[in-house]
Amino acid sequence: MTGLALELCGVSLAGPVLNASGTFDAIAARRAFGAALVERFPFDAFVTKTVTLAPRQGNPPPRLWETAAGMLNSIGLPNKGLDGFLAHDLPQLADLRVPLVVSVMGFDHVELAALVEGIGARPEVAMIELNVSCPNVETGTIVGADPGETAAALDHVRPLTDKPLVVKLTPNAIEPAAVAAAAQDAGADGISLINTLKGMALHPRTGEPWLGGKTGGMSGPAVRAVALEQVARVAERVELPVIGMGGICSGCDAADFLAAGATAVAVGTESFRDPASGRRISEELAALAAGGRLKPLAARDTSL
Amino acid sequence: MTGLALELCGVSLAGPVLNASGTFDAIAARRAFGAALVERFPFDAFVTKTVTLAPRQGNPPPRLWETAAGMLNSIGLPNKGLDGFLAHDLPQLADLRVPLVVSVMGFDHVELAALVEGIGARPEVAMIELNVSCPNVETGTIVGADPGETAAALDHVRPLTDKPLVVKLTPNAIEPAAVAAAAQDAGADGISLINTLKGMALHPRTGEPWLGGKTGGMSGPAVRAVALEQVARVAERVELPVIGMGGICSGCDAADFLAAGATAVAVGTESFRDPASGRRISEELAALAAGGRLKPLAARDTSL
């Protein structure tokens, strides 16, 4: 309890620090850390790795590359698929003492609808995050890079659930703020950003692409300044609450994202260095707030 | 002389290492280092800071912010304008013993035409780089983010000079490769990338945007993986020679860009840490080549 309790898209959270989708597996972590993980859960809400309709193996290894102050990943969304998630994962996640956000990605509207209906129907789920960083199988364009495609996706699934829908934007777009605005008009309840920046690394000896997926997504401190700019721009453009992420490692980093207009923040890569990073960041944030160094932030003018 | 001499857009260079536009001022450097700078010039060609038609003061300070393994700048293209450049800078740059590349940016086609004609007419100039990271004053979109706008700009200026025209792409686009292809079709002789990634930083105490320009451009090692991916994608898409840049700090970094399909590389931020970085990188590249660790690279398959 950090004294920073808030309402996020109508869901009450004990604090503003979530995990970033795909960077914390509460089920695996519980296997490694036991009950202590649940008793001292590092986040104020748990966001699942992105779930797709069909099960996915993900990309072949290697899937990781370390960069200057960051990393590339080409994980490729491995997951049990909707049925596997509902049958095996959801019951275990229900034990967590924090609200549950389920991230989903559909490769077309039909898939997306099935995912939103299937997951929206479950009382254990507090919120749904739409990961729109996927190619439109017909047009080939990344849905989240295009305001029209994003709006179309939302138009299609908005009627299917009363659960809050958060749209997770891709940073690999010219104007994330335009996409956010389109999502808002189409009935989204919140916006989260940034997803990873597209990047690549070559094998030190062969010079072939290192990653099994050839290209990967960059995350960590290296992307923080890019994330902060996009969050500020989006928060300025939309009324919706914004969940800011991208290289957040400390309470000061988190405070910057809140100052830039985010309502909550998410921690990803930093959790790889320490699974308790989320809790530390919450404590640092609380200390900043106690020192009166946070409230003024909320009032900061970061309009661009 | 690194033993890596090449022809770039018909211009012969003693080696493949250029400076990135706006990151080395040969005239100021000569004031600081004297004749030794010219005798031991760190680059195989000199690229000027971007010249605009009218003189510009640039953005108010502060203009710099240090990030994790990189930096943000909001310099704002200060320059003497075309006339000032031709009258004061060009004569001094003519003393350099390496080919001269002049970077230009026009805020509309008329400006761009005046710049290309004015600079193209000067024999001291070997090549012109078109910095298309500028907003179209009518449409507001960044020219370099849009294939059509980029092609239109080239259609307009291509007839005005026989000098090689290199188009410098912005990374803040969904599909730099599409823009590169449009530039090729419109008669460009080469492509250079990446320019800086848009980013932002907040004042540690006030929380207001730190930079005088509010947002800035990110460069340095932090952007290298992003740059490498875009270079590979562009090199795969176009026939034109590609000048790769973005966080290059070592011969190995440069070798990666060449392996990804670049014909030459440019060094920017690393020069701030040491003005002789370009020469060191050339020497490291030559050593890799001598060790046979470069030729194979050229043959590497990095197709995505």
Add this chain to the structure above:
Amino acid sequence: MTGADAERQTLAPPERRVAEVKAVRRLGAYDVITARDPVGPRNPRPGQFYMLAAGDRWGGGASERPFLPRAFSYATARPHPDGGAMLEFVLEDVGPGTHRLGELEAGDALMLLGPLGLGFGPAAPGTVPLLVGGGIGVAPLLCLSEELEGAARVILGFRSAAHARGAELFDGDVTVVTDDGSVGARGLVTGPLREQLDSDSAATVYACGPPAMLEAVRALCAERDVACQLALEAGMACGYGACFGCVVATAAGLQRVCVDGPVFAGSALERVR
């Protein structure tokens, strides 16, 4: 956690903690780091590992890397009278992370998370344990051989005499081979292993080492129907199942080495790469 897993795993505290480096000594080609883990479990299971990072000069530097923590099997663990444990790690300097860790000095801070993963399981009924290690792969076999009170036969292969000094960590019956014949017979561990299995095939093989060696051991055991447990390696970011970065191909599809391994039954693996 299933009963089977319980034997192979000691749970880790859910946060990174600071251990104090007590000593770093050079042993031939390796660095041996001894560190005091103040609050961690006293009884990690052989085959489990810890994610390590230096307390400073980690996370960048002019050399940019290391940024992420690195995975290391513990080689020995002794309960400490004041709580926690005294841990020993054996490292080979292959890059910026292992290099930096090798530079640590007594008194320095060592950031540590663990023990992690599923270690070695019990030997198949009616079989004797047979330990086979290659190079730095000896690390997890050390605590295993101690647990077996030196009763188990140990076969170790090394690149050179400098590496072969890793064998000094073991007592009891140890057969050493080297690529260059500088110590013991010239050749691969599969030589002595084959002989051993010829004389007595009622064995459970515990192996750790480079992929090529593990694959040779796996194939040999498969062909003879000998149970084997292989401790694998993979590039890791987190070590506790969060990133899905460390997968290997298994009969059950791609699995995470950090939580489904690092020890896998040979029968559960496709060829090891």
Add this chain to the structure above:
Amino acid sequence: MTGADAERQTLAPPERRVAEVKAVRRLGAYDVITARDPVGPRNPRPGQFYMLAAGDRWGGGASERPFLPRAFSYATARPHPDGGAMLEFVLEDVGPGTHRLGELEAGDALMLLGPLGLGFGPAAPGTVPLLVGGGIGVAPLLCLSEELEGAARVILGFRSAAHARGAELFDGDVTVVTDDGSVGARGLVTGPLREQLDSDSAATVYACGPPAMLEAVRALCAERDVACQLALEAGMACGYGACFGCVVATAAGLQRVCVDGPVFAGSALERVR
């Protein structure tokens, strides 16, 4: 370079070089670093600066910064018999870069580029030099006072007694004031400066210190038509004119502190911020 510039500038070798740290001593609130510059010029000009970076633990770290080099005025320079010079820098720990440099020890590598920028120029004809320093701004005044063989009057202002120890670096006639009155009179340097100018206004004022102090000095000199030369600071990336990051507002528009300064004539500046 113009004749006027020549007097104010010694050219730098066009590359970064490695200097050896000879000593780092604490002086009240400051760190004094002595380093042997092996090949640099023996005679930098007072007011010129060097870009410094530590040989290691610079460019990231868990703390991410410092990444870029940092600018520091040299405080003293002595030609070295074997070539190059022995340089002294006075640092105040205000962030990661100055903190890291303060941690250097004798024998460590110090990466260095310089001397850079335009230093102080000669006094106006018929005037006596008057040196005014605030806090860490004393650094460039030290070599200047030495060059003037202690003849010049020196007025120094500090935040506290710990900072006032910076005055120990000077010999000759030094007036010290502090914000808290712990050393010398309580108050700002403009007090003694005004008195001094009252008694003899035929002076050229050389000043370095925090912006507010420089602005007060500039205004005072302007109002009395006294020539003054102000050594400014600005955040820098390169130090040699490459990045255009270090600009300040001057009568001639925005100018680069690193190549058009750091020393500017008061008359050339708008108000100092």
